[in-house]
Amino acid sequence: MTDSLTIDIDNHEEGSTIVLTGELDADNCHQLKAATADIDGGAVTMDLGGLDFVDSSGIGQIIKIKELVGRGGGAFAITAMSPSVHKVLEITGLLDYLGAS
Numbered sequence: 001m002t003d004s005l006t007i008d009i010d011n012h013e014e015g016s017t018i019v020l021t022g023e024l025d026a027d028n029c030h031q032l033k034a035a036t037a038d039i040d041g042g043a044v045t046m047d048l049g050g051l052d053f054v055d056s057s058g059i060g061q062i063i064k065i066k067e068l069v070g071r072g073g074g075a076f077a078i079t080a081m082s083p084s085v086h087k088v089l090e091i092t093g094l095l096d097y098l099g100a101s
Contacts, residue, residue, distance in 0.1 A: 005022040006050075007020060007032060014042060015075075016039055017044075018044065019047040026058075032062075039068060039072070042072070046077070066097075081100060
């Protein structure tokens with residue numbers, strides 16, 4: 001995929017909110033890894049409402065973030081999803097695992 005990924009992170013007292021826009025795939029998931037490397041606990045919510053596409057590499061990076069947050073004693077949830085991302089997470093059986101609402 002060639003479309004870009006935008007990552008906005010809002011750090012606050014309770015934790016962090018990560019908003020992804022565009023496409024998350026093998027070509028750019030390293031950007032998400034780098035942007036979230038300092039997350040070490042607290043509550044983390046991800047807003048995927050502006051994400052048009054995600055592939056297995058992107059899903060893998062989201063799972064790694066969830067696991068990193070869990071190891072730090074924090075809670076992880078997805079608060080919004082585009083229909084296409086919801087479909088992918090539903091097909092893969094990851095909606096519940098990722099705390100998707």
